[in-house]
Amino acid sequence: MSGHMTIDSTAFNATLRKYLAVSTRSLTDAINEKMFFILDRAQKQTPIGDRSKIETELGATTTERIGKSGKLRRKISYTPTKLVYKLVNRKTPGLTRADIEPAAKRLIAARLRAVGSLRAGWSNALRKFGQVTGRFAGSTGLPKVKRGSEARPAKDGLKAQAEAVYNLLQRSDGKTLVIDPRVESALASAFAAEAASMESYIERKLGADWRAKV
Numbered sequence: 001m002s003g004h005m006t007i008d009s010t011a012f013n014a015t016l017r018k019y020l021a022v023s024t025r026s027l028t029d030a031i032n033e034k035m036f037f038i039l040d041r042a043q044k045q046t047p048i049g050d051r052s053k054i055e056t057e058l059g060a061t062t063t064e065r066i067g068k069s070g071k072l073r074r075k076i077s078y079t080p081t082k083l084v085y086k087l088v089n090r091k092t093p094g095l096t097r098a099d100i101e102p103a104a105k106r107l108i109a110a111r112l113r114a115v116g117s118l119r120a121g122w123s124n125a126l127r128k129f130g131q132v133t134g135r136f137a138g139s140t141g142l143p144k145v146k147r148g149s150e151a152r153p154a155k156d157g158l159k160a161q162a163e164a165v166y167n168l169l170q171r172s173d174g175k176t177l178v179i180d181p182r183v184e185s186a187l188a189s190a191f192a193a194e195a196a197s198m199e200s201y202i203e204r205k206l207g208a209d210w211r212a213k214v
Contacts, residue, residue, distance in 0.1 A: 005166065005184045012195045019198040022205045029133070031154040034194060035162040036129040040137065041190035043122035047182050049115040058084050058108045076112065080104035116142045118180055121168035125149035129162070 016034065023030050055062060059081040067073045084104045088095065095103060120142035128151035130137035147167040154160040166187075169177040 005179055005187055007184070007188050007191055009191060012191050015195045015198050015202075018202055022202055026156075028154045028156050028160045031160050031162045032129055033133050033135075034198075035153070035164060036126070036133045036135055036137075037197070038187075038190045038194050039122055039126040039129060039164055041193055042183075042187045043119055043126055045186035045189055046119040046122065047186075048119050051112065051115045054111055054115065057081065058111060060108050060112065062112075076109065078105045078108055080108065084108060113143060117145050117168065118183055120145050120148075121166055121183065122149055125151035125164040125166075127151075129153060129164070 019034075020027060020030055025033065051062075054060075059079040061077045061079070063075050063077075065073050065075075080101075084107055085100065088100055088103045088107055091107075092103060123137070123142060123145075126137040126149075129135075132153045145168055147169070149167055150163075150165040152161075152163040154162040166179060166183065168183075169179060
């Protein structure tokens with residue numbers, strides 16, 4: 001696993017060519033629409049962490065209330081578990097007792113902020129393809145990530161091509177930057193699901209055309 005995803009798109013590309021041959025949409029619109037559906041599925045199938053489980057394992061309690069402005073307010077109380085101290089010592093050995101408490105709280109806060117970040121990694125690209133296709137991209141409740149995804153929608157021309165780049169990386173061994181394998185799995189599943197959807201459309205379309213000629 002590395003900082004890029006490798007998806008075998010041979011079968012998908014073959015199905016896409018058949019789909020484009022029977023679709024009534026323009027080449028550019030059809031490609032951007034397919035990219036939107038793929039990203040939407042990939043985001044929904046990318047796992048999201050269990051916040052309550054993280055709180056239990058690390059020692060945190062969250063209370064929520066609606067403020068005067070109508071916004072949700074969260075207050076977190078910290079009671080770090082032994083696991084937190086082990087993680088802190090592993091990351092920064094030799095801390096004094098005065099320093100380890102704040103470090104433990106920062107670690108818990110960082111883990112809680114990261115809940116949903118893998119899924120949020122798709123948001124920017126999905127939103128962009130939603131704009132060009134007129135479709136709603138729902139990313140409500142997901143955190144903001146520093147390295148959001150990028151999108152290059154297809155434009156009219158002989159070689160219409162749409163691209164999306166997932167930029168959220170993590171360190172697998174303390175050095176190598178990689179994409180979480182669960183993200184790649186979600187994307188592969190999304191490609192397969194969209195290919196199956198196109199196959200169904202092609203069968204319906206060809207059947208309708210055949211019946212119209214009888």
